[in-house]
Amino acid sequence: MLIRKAMQKFPSFCGLYKMNSQEELKEGELESFLSAHRPAIDDLLRRRFFYRPSFEIYGGISGLFDYGPPGCALKREVEDLWRQHFILEEDMLELAGTNLTPEVVLEASGHVAKFTDFMVKDEEDDRCWRADKLLVESMKEIINNKDTTEEVKEECRKIKSLADTYKEEQLHEIFTRFGIKCPGSGRPLSYPKPFNLMFGTMIGPSGRQKGFLRPETAQGIFVNFKNLYDYNRNKLPFAVAQIGLGFRNEISPRDGLLRVREFTMAEIEYFVNPSNKDHHKFQNVAAMVIPLFGQEQQELQTPPIYITLEEAVTRKIINNQTLAYFMARTYLFLRACGIKAEGIRFRQHMKDEMAHYSSDCWDAEILLSIGWVEVVGHADRSCYDLTKHAEKSKKNLLAAETYPQPRIVDFIDMKPNKGVMGAAFKAKNQLILAKFQELSELEKASIKHAIEEHGEYELTIGEESFKLTRDMIKPEVTQKSVSQETFYPSVIEPSFGIGRIIYSILEHAFRERTNVKEARSYLYIPPVIAPVKCCVLPLSKNPDFDQFVDQLKETIKRKSLSCEVDDSSTTIGKKYARCDEIGIPFAVTVDFQTVSDHTVTLRETLSMTQVRIPLENVGKVIQKLVFSQMTWENVQCTYPAFATEGSTN
C-alpha cells in the first residue's frame, strides 16, 4: 500500500494515468479488436486461472466464479488501490457490515417489494428467462431476419431499447403479438412474473427470523448512520466507504464476470447537507474534461460531449459539484487501472430510468468486446434511505448543522386557548397540544388558512379527529431566532462493481505481439496493480544459479513485492512468454554472467527491452518502477542495454 506517491499528487493524472496512451486505439478500433479477440482472451483467462466457474468438478453453478491466484492477486491490488485512491486520499470512514440482513431492513429500503426482474418460464421443463433479456434477444433476431419489413424493424428497435422499462402486461402483449415462444422447446411462454433477486435464508434456530443476503452494501451504512455521524463528531459532510460482497439471484447469469450472483462491490455514501452540495476539492478537478453522454446526447443519438466539469456543473448538465467531483475521481481511478481513455464514458440515466427519489445519476461505462458496460454508478440518492429507515425503526436519523450566526426565521405560533380547548377535549387535550409541536410549518399554514377562511379545522391524530375552532386557536406568523437546523442528509453514492472492473482491466490489458517471430498474446496490466510484480528466471537448471535465484527472491520480497520463480527446464523465451501472459511487468534473469559478476538482466514486458543491472539493485529499482517513482526510460539511462528481445525471445 505504501508510496503510491505519484498517484496522490493532484492533478498529476496527466502523467501517470496516461502512461500508455501511445498504445491506445480509437473507440471503433478498440471494440473490433476486443470482439475479434474475445475467444483468445477467454482462453487465456481460463487457462492461466484468472478465474473459472466455481465448483467445476461438479459441473459448475452458473453465475458463480472463483478467482485463481493471478485473478485473486489482481483483485487485492485493485481493492488496495481503490482504498488508497478513495478512502485514504479522501479521508473516508470505512465500515464492514454483515451480509446476512434481517427482512425488516430490506422492507424499509424497498428491496423486499421492488428488487425484482420479470421472469418467464417454460412451464413444462421449468427453464426460466429474464423477460427483458429474452425480449432483446428476440427483437435482435427479428431485426436480423432479412424478410422483416423496415417498418417492423423500426418497431423492434424501439421495443429493444425500452425492454427494461416494460411492466408485465406490456411484456406479455409483445411476446404474444410477435409469437415469441420458449427457446429450444418452442412451447408457449408463461405470463411474466416478478422474481425477487434476493437470496433468502433463516437466521437462528427457530426458523422464524427471515433474512436475506444483502443485495448492496449501502444499507449497512445507512442503518449505522447515527453511529458514524457520532464517530465523525457530528460534522457534515462526510463519506463512508465499504468494500464487501453483494448477492443477486440472477435469473439467467451470463457474460462471465459481468453478470454474476455473488460479487464484490465498493460503495461510498457521501452524506451532505441537501442545501449545499458543493465539494471543497472541486477546484482540483474543475478543469478536467471527461466524456459525458448526457440525456440530450442519448435522445439525439449524438456522441458524448467533451466539456470541463466546471462547465458541466455550471450548465446544470451534472447536478452538483459533489457528483462531478466523484465522477472525476472515478475516471482517474479507472485510468490508473489501465482502462483505455477511448473506452470510458459517463452515461446519464434518462429521466424514466432513475428512481423517483434520485435527482441525477451517471454510470461510468467501459467499452468491452460485448459493447458498453456499466461498471460504476454515481447516484444522488437524496435522503430517501435515511427517511425510510427512520420511519421504519422509529429512530432519529437526522443531522444538525449549527449556523455560524443564529438566524431569524418566520414561524407560525398556534396560540392555543387552553381553557376553551381543555373544556372541549378533556383528557385528550394534552395529546392535541403535543401534536401542535410536531406539525410542520406547511401543516400549520394550512390550519391557519382553514381557521381564517372557514372558522374550523379537523385535526386527525391516529384514528381520532378533533374539530378545532376559531375560539380555540389563533395561528399567527411570528419570528424566532434559530441557531441550528436539523435535516436528513442527502446521500451521493458512487458504487463500484469490482468484478466488472477486473474483467474490464483484463480485456483492456490484452495485447498481441506482432514484432516477434511467433505472434503471441500477453497482458499489459499497470505495474501498480499487476498480480505478480516480477519473476525470477534462471537461464537453465544449472545448480550454480540457485543461490542467486534465492538471493533475488529475498531481495524482492524484502520490498513486499510479490514474485514468482520459474525454474522449469523450458527455454528462456518460453518463460518470458508465460510471464507475459499473466501480466508480470518485469522479469529478472540469472545467467552465466551473473555467476561471475553478480549482475542480472532486467526486462520490461511492454517494450521487451532489457538492461544489465547489479543483483543488489534489483529490489529497489523494481519497487520504484511499480510505484511510478521511476520510469523504464530512467532505468534505461542508468543501466546498459542488454541484447535485443528478438535474440533472446
Add this chain to the structure above:
Amino acid sequence: MLIRKAMQKFPSFCGLYKMNSQEELKEGELESFLSAHRPAIDDLLRRRFFYRPSFEIYGGISGLFDYGPPGCALKREVEDLWRQHFILEEDMLELAGTNLTPEVVLEASGHVAKFTDFMVKDEEDDRCWRADKLLVESMKEIINNKDTTEEVKEECRKIKSLADTYKEEQLHEIFTRFGIKCPGSGRPLSYPKPFNLMFGTMIGPSGRQKGFLRPETAQGIFVNFKNLYDYNRNKLPFAVAQIGLGFRNEISPRDGLLRVREFTMAEIEYFVNPSNKDHHKFQNVAAMVIPLFGQEQQELQTPPIYITLEEAVTRKIINNQTLAYFMARTYLFLRACGIKAEGIRFRQHMKDEMAHYSSDCWDAEILLSIGWVEVVGHADRSCYDLTKHAEKSKKNLLAAETYPQPRIVDFIDMKPNKGVMGAAFKAKNQLILAKFQELSELEKASIKHAIEEHGEYELTIGEESFKLTRDMIKPEVTQKSVSQETFYPSVIEPSFGIGRIIYSILEHAFRERTNVKEARSYLYIPPVIAPVKCCVLPLSKNPDFDQFVDQLKETIKRKSLSCEVDDSSTTIGKKYARCDEIGIPFAVTVDFQTVSDHTVTLRETLSMTQVRIPLENVGKVIQKLVFSQMTWENVQCTYPAFATEGSTN
C-alpha cells in the same frame, strides 16, 4: 503493505515480537486484570465504534456485528499483515472462492450430514439452547451450590469437561437425572435434536437448486485442487490460502465477536506428499520454544511444557515438521499482533476430540477475560477431503511425484490363465481382468493367500461375485521399475478466526494509565497494525495553525499512512486521551512554536514522551516507526525531548 522488513528477517522475532515484554503480566495476573476490566473494555469498544451489534436501530440480530471505522481499519491491517506473513513470506497461492455453495459439495465434505450441534427447546415459547452449552452452565450452577455434596460436584465436573462429546441419549439422560429445566420458564426441555449449522438458500429461479453459505473456506480450495496443482506446474508441496467469510447459524451466539454467525477466516491448505511431511524451512524455527499443552499435560492436569520444536517433533509430541513449522509461524504472527506471550498456548486435541481422519491437531489458544479461547486451529486433515470429492465428483484429484531415479518395487502379478477364465466367465471375463488392474497390493496379497491356502477366492465386483480357482490365477510376487507414484496429497491446515484474533488484540491492548493525574484507559496496539497511524492536533482553534495542519496531513498521507485530525475546541490533554483510546500510536501537535520555526511535537502513546521535530521530517519518521525500521529510543536520541507528559496531559 510495504517494507515490513524487520518482521521478515528470520528469526528476528526475539527483537520485534517481544517489544513490549517489559509490560507483560504473568498468566494469573493477566487473566484477573482482563476479567476485572471486561466492562471497561466493552464500554470502550462500543463507545468508540470498534464494533457494534448489526442493525442496532432495529434491535440488533444476535451473532452479527458491524465493524466501525477503527475496527474495520484494524481488521484490514491484520489481514494485510497475515497476507504478508503467510502468503508473501511463504510463497503461497491465494484463491477467492464463492460463499454460495451447492449442496453436493457439502454432502461430499460431510457437512450436510454432520455439521450439527444438539439443540434443546422450550416447546411452548420456541426458545432454543445449544445442549452442550446449557449442560455446562447447569453443571457450573450445581457445583457452585453450597449444598451440593463433594461426590456430586466431582461428577458434575466430569460431565462439564465432557459436555461436547455426548450424544443425544446421553444428554437427555443427564438433563433428566439432574432435573434440568428450561431457563426462565422452568418448563421441561425437549429431547435433544441435531441442528445443522449451515444457512440454507436456493440458487437460481427454479427453486430446486439447494445451496448453503459456506461454513469454512477450505472446501473452495479442495474443489479447485486440480486447477491449483496445474497452476503450480504439478509440483508438491504447495500451499493455498484464502481469506474470506464463513457462516454458522449458531443456536445461541454469545461472547461478542467470539461466537458469531458470520465471520472472516483465513485458511491455509498445505498439500504435501503423505510419505514426507518434513518442511524445508523447519530449521528456521527448530530452536523456538512455544508453550505446548499436549494430550499428556491435559490428562495429568499439569502446565504446558516448554521444549524446542526440534525436540517436540523428534519425540513425536507434534506429529510432523510441517505442523510444527506452521505453529511457530502462528506464534510469531500472534506476537506481532501484540498478543502477550503469557496469554498464548498451543493445546493439542485429545484423541476423542479429533476427527477420525485427523492424525494430529493443535489449537492456538489465547487467554482472555473469559478464559482460554481457541483462535487458530492447526490440523493434519490427511487426504480426507480430496478423496471424498474425488469419489463424489468422479474426477481424478491425485497428485503424482516422479522419483529422481526409477525405483524397483515388489508387486503381485495375478498371472491369469485367460483360456480357463474365459470359458468359465464368458462375457464377464473382461470385467474381471479389468478389476485385477485396480486391486491394491494388499488386496492382491489376500487373494494370493486364499488361493494358496484354500485353492479358491470369491471376488466381488459390484453386486456380483465370481469364484476364482487355482487353475485360473497363479498370483506371484515379482518386481517392476516404477518412475513415479500417484497419491492423494495430505493436507495440513492452519485455520485462523480473524474476528477472534481482533477481539484478542483489543483485550490484550487494553491498558490503564496510573502515572497521570486522572487514571484512564487506553489501547496499545502495535503500530504496524494500528487502525490509525497518527493524529494531527492543533493546540487550539487559532487559524494560524490551519496551513500547518494541512501540510502535515499531506506529508503523512504521502507515505500511505492513515491519519486523523482533531481540530475540535477541546484541550490538548483530552485530545491525546481520545487518540489513546482508539490505539493511535503517535500524535503530532501544532503549536505556537510551529508558526515561528516549523517544528512540531511528536508524542508516543505508550510512553507518553514527546520530542520536538521539524515538520518536514514527520512523515518519514512515523513511517519508519510504524514499520519497525526505527525505535522510539532512536527518535529520542535524534530529536530534543519536549516538556513532560504530566504537564501537557
